[in-house]
Amino acid sequence: MPVPLAPPRTRFILHRMGELATATRNRAWAQIPDAETLREQAIRARDTVLADLPGHLARLEEAATAHNVTVHHAQSPEEANRLILETLRSLEAQVILHNHHPLLDELHLDQAARLQGIPITPLHPGDHLAWLAQTRPGHPVWPVGHLSVEEISDILHAQLRTPKTYDPDHLASMVRMPLRRTLLQVDAAVMVAHFAAAREGVLVFLDNDGHNASLLSLARHVVMLLSVELMAAHMEDVQHVIRVFALSAWGRPWPAYVSYVHSPAPAEEDGPRTLHLILVDHGRSRIIAQGFGQALRCIHCGACHTVCPVYQQIGAAGYGETAYSGPIGTVLNPLLLDTPEAQEQTFLCHHAGLCMQTCPLEIPFEQLRQAYRQAQAQNRRRGWGDRVLAPWRRRFGRRT
Ligand code: SF4
Known part of the structure; x- marks a missing residue:
């Protein structure tokens, strides 16, 4: 079946975005003295887990359970969505936000939640814009990197009745302001972890704007998801993978925010009182086999x-x-x-x-x-x- 070309303006933006991202990434990698070693360490870390996925999963589950995290397994998107939505319902959560990760797209969580009448709002500004426009994110790291300021202005005007403007800073604040207000009322969050350390039972969340860190401080209940292959054997291996991610995704030596989660927060501290972890396989074990x-x-x-x-x-x-x-x-x-x-x-x-x-x-x-x-x-x-x-x-x- 022929695949249609993107509109000329989108192609121009994607090309430009590609040039800028590549230049930034190359500059960042060039400043790493041990770049080759780091790459090899990250590859080894990934292959170690892929060579024994069931063993690492068992270790992660054991460590997480010992830290009072409720662990579930999902073999399909339907099962994952059912577990997420049932958990949220049982928690009687009213204001629910989610973070940004391509796994949520794989699960079609937004559609499943809409069908069940459970509103889950994306907190990441780019994701939020894509959600307002009812379109899929265009890139795993920059969900609306393919949109022009004019298109973003049109989406906001159509969906939120905001005045038209082509000032990028003004547009960004028009997306962020209502999200901040919602964030202050959040009951529960659905958060996909970027990585996990199997031995320590630690889940890792990365971002550059602090949306994961905010959710983890303010939400009283967090339903965490992990795509099962995104584990590392232990924290040392996780550090290699985080560095590689930051360099290749954002062109920086380390993410602006790294949040580590391993257990519910004590009553006197900020942080979630209940933690659920859903381990999503959806064909990964079969792909390895x-x-x-x-x-x-x-x-x-x-x-x-x-x-x-x-x-x-x-x-x-x-x-x-x-x-x-x-x-x-x-x-x-x-x-x-x-x-x-x-x-x-x-x-x-x-x-x-x-x-x-x-x-x-x-x-x-x-x-x-x-x-x-x-x-x-x-x-x-x-x-x-x-x-x-x-x-x-x-x-x-x-x-x-
Ligand atoms: S690790 Fe990054 S560059 Fe490699 S396949 Fe995945 S998205 Fe592409």
């Missing part, structure tokens, strides 16, 4: 997007309703969803190879896509053979 585990090294830094000529031409909308865009989307979406729409995404590539040079975790995109296509072709051949042989099998009552 099928030999595609390297795809799950991804930490969603978004660096590969900023160099991909295809993403810059089609934008996130070109990846349809699937959760992930850019080069990692062409690998993860088919593995996660196995739908015709997702399968075709393995062809959304110009073979420029820039993603493989840029990904700090050295994900072999091209090899993974080829291996996936070969596996699909084999399955089709097997399916064809099964169909042709079916009458003989029925007649002779045995496998041919």
Whole structure:
């Protein structure tokens, strides 16, 4: 199926965003004296977990439970959403906010919550704008990086009746002001952790504007989610991965805010009184068992997007309703969803190879896509053979 090009203005913005992000990232990495060692440490940290996902999950669950965190497991988006919404209902939470993470897109939490009549508002300003415009975020780190100030002004005017302005600072404050008021009334938060340390049972939240730290201080109940592969064996490995994330996502040596959570806060301190942790698998264990585990090294830094000529031409909308865009989307979406729409995404590539040079975790995109296509072709051949042989099998009552 042909994939439509993004409008010319979006293509221009994506191209410009790519140039700026790449320059910032390259400058930041160039200032790290031990850059190669750091990359290797991060890759080792990711591969250690992927080599024994059940073992690390068991350790994380044991440590978290010992810290009075209620742990749940979800095998599918439906199960994860059911657990989130049931927990929020049981807590009788009225004002609920969520943080920013691509896993929420994968789960379609916003739609599930709307259907159940439970309003959950995104606190991240970019996410919030995308939510107001009822569109999917365009990038894992900059959800509305593809929008012009004129488009943002139009969205705010249409949704919040704000006066039209093209001043970026004014626009930002028009998004932030009402969110701050809501934040002061928050009862519960749904928060996806960026990483977790399995041995210590610590969940890690990163951001540059403090929205995670604010939620963790003010929300009395927090439902945390973790995409199961985003663990590290212990805190030391988590530090390597955080550094790599900050360098590749934001072009800075360390995130502005890092929040560590391991247990509910005591009564006299700020912080959540109850903590739930939902461990979301949604096909990750199967992907590893099928030999595609390297795809799950991804930490969603978004660096590969900023160099991909295809993403810059089609934008996130070109990846349809699937959760992930850019080069990692062409690998993860088919593995996660196995739908015709997702399968075709393995062809959304110009073979420029820039993603493989840029990904700090050295994900072999091209090899993974080829291996996936070969596996699909084999399955089709097997399916064809099964169909042709079916009458003989029925007649002779045995496998041919
Ligand atoms: S594939 Fe690599 S570069 Fe792309 S988002 Fe994931 S970690 Fe970042």
